[in-house]
Amino acid sequence: MKTTQEPSPAILTPTLTLGRPRRGTPPGAARLAGAATAPPGTDTRSSRLAHRAEAAAHARRLVRSALGDWHIAGDDADSVLLVASELVTNALEHARPPLVLRLSRECAGLRVRVGVTDGGPATRRESWASSRAPGEHGRGLAIVEALAAARGTAGHPHGTTRWATVPVAREDVPAGVGGFHGS
Template sequence: MPTPRTPLDDVTWHLAHCPQAAGTAREITAAVLEGWQACERTTEAALLVVSELVTNAVEHAQPPVALHLHRERVGSRIWMGVSDGGPATSDGGWTVSCTDDEHGRGLVIVDALATAHGTVSHPCGTTHWARIQATTA
């Protein structure tokens, strides 16, 4: 995975529609936030949010999957979005294989960490997004 060479304010990465996508998204997010000099607390919150959003896209939506990160300089916030191809006709392998008490808490986690979050539908699918407050190291 290549790392961004400059601390851009907008980053988009296309991810494989597979269970490993959440780990890849965490690696990308950690590298980008390091370039943005985000503090450890901000990075940890962002990694959890991104992981939940990407996992939901892989388990409940069609491909493609894309991770979007945006640094909002005004207000010191980070906007994270995960775009997918829209709802899948059936859930992914992990969701189907586990009991009800083993899943379903992802958006509760996002709600606890984000200052705002939501969903936007568009002609190519859906983008689930969250915004967190950011502080620098």
Template sequence: MTVTGACTPALAWPLTHRPEAAGEARQITKDALARWRVADDPADSVLLAVSELVTNAVEHAQPPLNLRLSHDLYTHQVHIEVSDGGPAATDGDWAASCTPDEHGRGLEIIDFLTTAHGDRLERGHAIHWADVYAAA
């Protein structure tokens, strides 16, 4: 997880558990990154990581769905957390309609974009987190 330095207060938002949640999360994140004055290139990496994590939650997990962001000014890391209600019994409409070669690259993308990522289970929900280096 993020090493704590001069960390901005974490910001959190509930998201609707539907396919449009990824776009909603990108806009929320874009606004937060602008407030934190994160440069365009690292901001793009953060936005893609958020999109992947939220899409995975919509497609493979139960509600509720929440996004939490913080920015560590010392380590230049943006910490992303997407929490959900745990694994769904079946995949969402998009994942269920795809052939195996049409999806499944999300973890590879997260591996490429992040300095660290993982999952943890807490009572009643799962949290998927990632840290993205966001210095200019």
């Protein structure tokens, strides 16, 4: 497992415009979720998620849809879904809004990168998370580390992006089939 710190926020290259920023969105957060050019050889999907308990389930539906479009199934799909769910849950429990999910697939189909951008550390623990039993906490990043070929964190002026790259079976499916945006 390789854990890296991304060298600069310039690596964050969301590709879909998610609409106008909501009132109260920190300056610059819209840029993270706004239009930019994707790295060559990738198919990228991104979506803003509500900062509430249902966000993890919503993220899983979005990821499942993208993986279906990319013809990624079985254990590979399960691994990507679990990584996405754990990263979103971690952001919900420990960070402020806004919350943006970003999923990228190499055109070669060998890896899927899951990234979750948040608004930085929370000042208090969210009530829905703290109501869970203590034994239900603390395993998320260990699960991500076990499933990912690489993972890391990129800090930027308006928050943090945690990402993981999950190896998947090679598929001969063209990039750009379907997509999700906004929510």
